[in-house]
Structure formats: structure tokens, C-alpha cells
Amino acid sequence: MAEALRQRLVPGGVDIPESSVADVDDLCEFLQTLSAPQVIRGLVGDWPIVQYGKQSRQNLGEYLLRCYSGAPLITSSGSAATKGRIAYDESFKGFNFHRSHMQLQEFLSGIESYADQDEPPTLYVGSSLLEHWFPGVAAENTLTPSLAKPLASLWLGNRVVVSAHFDFPNNLACCVAGRRRFTLFPPEQLENLYVGPWDMTPAGQPVSLVDLLEPDLERFPRFSKAMEVAQEVVLEPGDALFIPSMWWHHVEGLDDLNVLLNYWWRSTPAYMGTPMNVLKHAMLTVRSLPIEQRQVWRDIFDYYIFGAPDEAIAHIPDAGLGMHGPMDENRSRALRAELLNALNR
Structure with a gap:
């Protein structure tokens, strides 16, 4: 059903421009030339964390445990009824997930227990600073996407769906394990995305209220206009996506364990x-x-x-x-x- 609606709203889809790691001599210089989204296939394919992820979930988990600082992770858990979507509850006074703290081993055990379920409960760790939670990952998997000191974070979860939102900094999203589908909207699509409150957000940034996988076009009729200019890509492990400042992006984890490492940096001083x-x-x-x-x-x-x-x-x-x-x-x-x-x- 979701794929049928996607095709009905975006016949054929709109591709994001792509290059390969072989096309990039100087990453920082390359990114400075971009003003629109760009996929770089294979950019981090030689990272140890990517190689462990390609071997198995178990090998990746063992690697993450070796790199883990031991600080409790901030986790979001939701029932299978949410279909992985991080969103508001029906009352709009809260959210459809429960936030708590877990050790990494408990989180990975939960991921493994839900693996292979068609509609698993949601288990998600949002932006987690590498230097604090995963210093070993920061030391062994390095990239310099900007002259400014970037902020590096790790994201982990099962088939989680994060509604369209924007970031003020530029963003280089590196797919480490599992596949992720990104759907991007230009900044000028704000009025067509039906954005929720800016002071009560699931994870700090305002999000679109539209369920992109099952859009209610009677309630959100202008959303069809946003989908006409939407850009989509599925990242494989080792691929990266440059998301310019203020571009809206909807993110879907497509596998039982999805891990993403991203870098944020500003074009102006803090x-x-x-x-x-x-x-x-x-x-x-x-x-x-x-x-x-x-x-x-x-x-x-x-x-x-x-x-x-x-x-x-x-x-x-x-x-x-x-x-x-x-x-x-x-x-x-x-x-x-x-x-x-x-x-x-």
C-alpha cells in the first residue's frame, strides 16, 4: 500500500544527483561547490564499521560494544502499531513512543529479538555524539567534510521512520549498516508539509505531520504538491548523502538494524x-x-x-x-x- 501511494504521488520519482568516491579528490572542496543534495556512492565503504556491518548484525554489535563508552543510551521505544513512525500521540499532548535509557547490550538484544518480524516494535537511538558514546568509532572511522569542526553523531534503530524535518547546519549522512531511504523536499515546500508545533517536537526539530507512507490527502491536500518535487534515494552501506542546510528530509530505516553516522557543520561561526x-x-x-x-x-x-x-x-x-x-x-x-x-x- 505504501509503495503504491508513493508511486501515485510521485510517478517515477525524482532522482538525487549522484557521484562516486572516485569522483571526489578533496571532500571538503567538493562539498563547498554544492548547493543541492548529492549522493556520493561508496564514500565510506572502507570504514571498519561498514565492513563489520556487511558481515553480520552480530559482528557489527560486537564492534559497537568494543567502541562504546558505557554511558547509557537515550532510547525511544514504541509499539508495533506505530509501524516505526516517530510521531505525536492522538491527544497531541505527547508522543507515540516512550523515552528511556539503556545500555548498548540491552538495546542490541532488543533489536535481535525483533529481527525478521514484519511489523516489529520500534527501537531507536537518535543523535548520539560519537565522542561521548562511541569514542572508538570516532577514532577508527574518520572523515573531514568541512573546514569547520563538524559535529559527528551515530543513529541506530530497526525499521524506524522519521518524519520530514530540517537542520540548520549542513549535513553529511553516511549509511553504515542497513539501507535507508531518504525523501528530500526543498526549503520552499514549508507550506505544503503541514509542519507541527516548533516548541513541542519529537527530537528537537519541527516535523511534518504527514505520514509520507500513508498520506491523508483529504486532511493534507497540499502535500501532493510537495511530492511533485520530492527527491528520493536509497543509501546502501558505505554511501553518503549531502543534505544542504534547511532542506527537509524524511528518513526510513529499511532493515532489521540500521546504523547511520552523520556530520553537521555550519557555514557561519557559532x-x-x-x-x-x-x-x-x-x-x-x-x-x-x-x-x-x-x-x-x-x-x-x-x-x-x-x-x-x-x-x-x-x-x-x-x-x-x-x-x-x-x-x-x-x-x-x-x-x-x-x-x-x-x-x-
């Missing part, structure tokens, strides 16, 4: 903060203004932020630029202190 904070502040201060005032503030944002900001301040002498000047660490700290003082009044 001291500049995140635009998410701006959105939250705008919810607080701008959204409930009379429409005439909201229009004025939209024009102000367009003029100083989204338009041609250099032209907007060209008439101000350099000595008087203040927060309009180039943002460096000192200026960002001063501006942050001013904001905190204002918010605490």
Missing part, C-alpha cells in the same frame, strides 16, 4: 547564534501586532536583513555602524548582552 532564536522572539513580539504594524516590520526586515543590507547602511559612517557593522565575536557578545538585558526586564 557565536552568531541560530535563526531559530529570532523566530521565537518574533513569535513573542511581532506575530500578535496589528496587521499594519506587522507589514511595517516585514518591510524593515526586508530592508535591513533580506534585501541589500550593505546599501541600507551605506550612508552611515563606519564609526557609527554599531550592530550594522560586520558581525564578529566581540560585536556578537555585546549584542547578545544587550538582548539578554532587554529580555530580563
